[in-house]
Amino acid sequence: MLKKTLLVILVVGIGIQFVPVPTNQNDEVLKTDFFQHIEAPINIQTMVESSCYDCHSNNTNYPWYGRVRPFVWFLQKHIREGKDDLNFSTFQEYSGRMQREKIRSVISQLRDGKMPLEEYLWMHSEAKLSLAETARLIDFFENLNTQ
Ligand code: HEC
Structure with missing residues (x-):
């Protein structure tokens, strides 16, 4: 019985590897990209790209488990x-009003420590923001909205 169960798990585990998953990858930086229009110090850009772009852009930098089902389904x-x-x-496709709203939302997510998502940080320690880094990001986004 145990042997059979293990066999079924193995077969299903291998079988699901063949279920196609769309990839969110596009190396072209679009003209509408946030940093194409907004002047930002390079360290700010690097922080946002490494901590937020995997889920909030058209270009995910897939980790090693990024091809392994079922993990990739959660990521997806x-x-x-x-x-x-x-x-x-x-x-840049958002209206001016919408952009300010999104920025406000970014500030509140950062203030509350809600982003990057906790479960993402388990596997992505490089995306973790220190308190000082979070404060710098908040400063940057607040300045944008008062301009
Ligand atoms: C692992 C993927 C992931 C990463 C990395 C990530 N986010 Fe998110 N973010 C999400 C998901 C999923 C939602 C929508 C569901 C939710 O609110 O929890 C979201 C929602 C948001 C929202 C909208 C919240 C609202 O309720 O209006 C903002 C703003 C945001 N994220 C900003 C950020 C910023 C800034 C970073 C980087 C510091 C970041 N996120 C990193 C997955 C991610």
């Missing part, structure tokens, strides 16, 4: 939901 769901709320790659 985060990307879909994250981009729905905020996409830095097409930021």
